[in-house]
Amino acid sequence: MKDIILLGASGSIGKQTIDIIKKDLSSFNLIGVSVFNNFLYLKQLLHEFSTIRYAFLKDDDIKNQLKIEYPNVNFYSLEDGFNNFIDHLKGDILVNALMGFSGLYPSIFAIKNNMILALANKESLVVGGEYINQLLKDSKSKIYPIDSEHSAIYKCLKQKNDNVKKIILTASGGAFRNLSRDQLKDVTKKDALNHPTWSMGKRITLDSDTMMNKCFEIIEAHYLFKMSYDKIGVILHDESMIHSMVEYLDNTYLAEINKPDMHNPIAYALYESNYPCDLYKNSDYHKFGNYHFHLLDEERFPLIKLAKDVIENKGIYGCVLNACDEECCFAFLNDEISFLQIEEIIFTVMSKIKNDEFILNYDLYEKYDYQARQLTRKIIKQIGVK
Numbered sequence: 554m555k556d557i558i559l560l561g562a563s564g565s566i567g568k569q570t571i572d573i574i575k576k577d578l579s580s581f582n583l584i585g586v587s588v589f590n591n592f593l594y595l596k597q598l599l600h601e602f603s604t605i606r607y608a609f610l611k612d613d614d615i616k617n618q619l620k621i622e623y624p625n626v627n628f629y630s631l632e633d634g635f636n637n638f639i640d641h642l643k644g645d646i647l648v649n650a651l652m653g654f655s656g657l658y659p660s661i662f663a664i665k666n667n668m669i670l671a672l673a674n675k676e677s678l679v680v681g682g683e684y685i686n687q688l689l690k691d692s693k694s695k696i697y698p699i700d701s702e703h704s705a706i707y708k709c710l711k712q713k714n715d716n717v718k719k720i721i722l723t724a725s726g727g728a729f730r731n732l733s734r735d736q737l738k739d740v741t742k743k744d745a746l747n748h749p750t751w752s753m754g755k756r757i758t759l760d761s762d763t764m765m766n767k768c769f770e771i772i773e774a775h776y777l778f779k780m781s782y783d784k785i786g787v788i789l790h791d792e793s794m795i796h797s798m799v800e801y802l803d804n805t806y807l808a809e810i811n812k813p814d815m816h817n818p819i820a821y822a823l824y825e826s827n828y829p830c831d832l833y834k835n836s837d838y839h840k841f842g843n844y845h846f847h848l849l850d851e852e853r854f855p856l857i858k859l860a861k862d863v864i865e866n867k868g869i870y871g872c873v874l875n876a877c878d879e880e881c882c883f884a885f886l887n888d889e890i891s892f893l894q895i896e897e898i899i900f901t902v903m904s905k906i907k908n909d910e911f912i913l914n915y916d917l918y919e920k921y922d923y924q925a926r927q928l929t930r931k932i933i934k935q936i937g938v939k
């Protein structure tokens with residue numbers, strides 16, 4: 554029986570993690586959860602899981618009401634601080650299903666405390682991959698990636714990890730994959746959130762459209778699998794059935810084929826790779842049909858080029874990129890900027906980085922995250938919607 558802490562329980566990954574825990578209550582004991590705005594979902598979880606001892610939500614007043622209703626649960630809210638809540642947690646597996654920079658501190662905490670880290674929050678590695686790998690050297694912790702591409706690569710490398718030529722990440726291309734750059738000028742928020750193959754949270758859906766998601770995944774793969782930038786490729790794949798591939802020196806490939814459904818990679822991480830084979834029955838092979846692949850055009854999706862800069866420059870590059878992208882996504886979803894301005898602002902901010910900090914610690918990332926957001930907001934205000 555493993556004690557589980559689930560951060561970001563009310564999100565897309567969080568809710569699918571709950572599905573898996575519910576299927577096997579003799580293996581998983583849910584002891585800690587966090588939501589942010591969605592306190593109704595927290596209430597539902599508290600009602601369903603009497604095992605919960607630690608809970609975080611944003612709102613202070615609702616926290617005080619819940620304290621009366623559930624006296625055995627330790628509640629935390631924004632006034633107590635999210636990182637302070639994290640510092641009080643003890644468990645075997647920490648599932649990090651948070652969105653954005655908020656996931657970095659919990660990932661560092663899990664590794665420092667020798668917990669299994671089931672990691673959906675790719676931003677942890679984009680921002681602090683170098684530091685996280687340093688910490689892993691002195692820790693009994695292990696990372697199981699939940700991102701479907703990285704879960705697929707993890708499985709392939711477990712089968713065969715010698716003579717690897719390249720890792721190949723598949724990309725759907727997002728909602729606008731069939732549009733030219735010219736046609737991107739007028740796309741709307743509603744169009745942007747209509748992903749062709751996956752159902753996910755808003756930021757990752759928008760990041761899929763701009764290809765920032767794949768840029769982040771290259772960085773994530775670099776830190777997870779210790780592969781240099783030139784050994785990580787990306788190919789567009791329309792159906793999202795091939796989750797990623799490993800190419801070997803003898804010109805053979807290993808790949809994972811599965812439906813675009815996150816339950817499988819989440820279960821693989823929760824069961825630390827030994828999951829019951831009949832957990833998610835999939836007898837749809839007769840429906841497979843044709844798979845389509847296209848080469849990635851970097852002029853059509855220019856943000857992907859930033860992965861190279863982040864991997865080669867290290868330091869605070871990934872931190873600034875994530876902060877800027879996060880602010881641009883909020884601004885687009887808030888109708889403050891147009892779709893193409895996301896790229897424009899990100900390139901402007903990245904061109905202003907002075908990467909002269911090489912001491913890696915959480916406080917430093919927090920400082921640069923703050924500064925990059927300030928700069929991004931300033932530029933957003935200056936340019937306005939075109």
Ligand SMILES: NC(=O)c1ccc[n+]([C@@H]2O[C@H](COP(=O)([O-])OP(=O)(O)OC[C@H]3O[C@@H](n4cnc5c(N)ncnc54)[C@H](OP(=O)(O)O)[C@@H]3O)[C@@H](O)[C@H]2O)c1
Pocket residue numbers: 560561562563564565566567587588589590591592635649650651652653655673674675676699700701751752753754755756757815
């Ligand atoms: N969704 C997918 O299929 C998928 C696939 C691969 C990787 N991922 C990665 O998994 C992570 C989560 O993605 P998602 O799609 O599940 O996101 P999501 O649906 O937006 O959920 C995000 C979760 O984080 C909470 N949250 C947001 N801001 C927070 C903050 N400042 N402090 C504390 N909690 C905060 C949200 O709480 P409230 O909702 O209560 O406000 C929610 O529980 C991301 O890193 C994403 O890239 C997702």
